[in-house]
Amino acid sequence: QKEVEQDPGPLSVPEGAIVSLNCTYSNSAFQYFMWYRQYSRKGPELLMYTYSSGNKEDGRFTAQVDKSSKYISLFIRDSQPSDSATYLCAGTKTSYDKVIFGPGTSLSVIP
Amino acid sequence: EAGVAQSPRYKIIEKRQSVAFWCNPISGHATLYWYQQILGQGPKLLIQFQNNGVVDDSQLPKDRFSAERLKGVDSTLKIQPAKLEDSAVYLCASSLVMGDGYEQYFGPGTRLTVT
Numbered sequence: 001q002k003e004v005e006q007d008p009g010p011l012s013v014p015e016g017a018i019v020s021l022n023c024t025y026s027n028s029a030f031q032y033f034m035w036y037r038q039y040s041r042k043g044p045e046l047l048m049y050t051y052s053s054g055n056k057e058d059g060r061f062t063a064q065v066d067k068s069s070k071y072i073s074l075f076i077r078d079s080q081p082s083d084s085a086t087y088l089c090a091g092t093k094t095s096y097d098k099v100i101f102g103p104g105t106s107l108s109v110i111p
Numbered sequence: 112e113a114g115v116a117q118s119p120r121y122k123i124i125e126k127r128q129s130v131a132f133w134c135n136p137i138s139g140h141a142t143l144y145w146y147q148q149i150l151g152q153g154p155k156l157l158i159q160f161q162n163n164g165v166v167d168d169s170q171l172p173k174d175r176f177s178a179e180r181l182k183g184v185d186s187t188l189k190i191q192p193a194k195l196e197d198s199a200v201y202l203c204a205s206s207l208v209m210g211d212g213y214e215q216y217f218g219p220g221t222r223l224t225v226t
Contacts, residue, residue: 008151043115046214046216049213098156103152
């Protein structure tokens, strides 16, 4: 079993839709959780990170962590074509430990 | 603020040849990471430096891969000899300090094709 799993997609939504991206992890020691966005032929770009369980909001993006079910979500409101990218979730035990990435979910927002 | 710089952006080599990648992290960032990202997979950490010392190289195939970070700034990653399965994007990332592992900044990557 891989430590971080994601549905690879592709996920296709119309512009303006609410997007829900999900991720599961197996390592119960994970405390930090991250979402990265990766455009084609570019490096990953950090969207947000959260510590432990709970929600965190940044503009149109909301990250949600449920440690009891080992489930991580990223919600994108009012999705835009510029949101079309691969979204990588990741986790780590402490801020000093190796970060484990999921395989990513490919998202297309259609104008 | 300038981002993480990497070169070359693309490289095509034959198997058994050698190749080297260069990375210049964000100015002032003490921690530098090299990742391997195979198509359809997430980045996998190869090696992590804190200044010019190695923190974690547990997933680096040391029989063929080597990396160094002289003077605690720029870093090079070398593969010698390359195998077909080394075809991937090699990403360099940096963070301000080691305790900021959850806030890494990535470069654009070097896309390696081994034929």
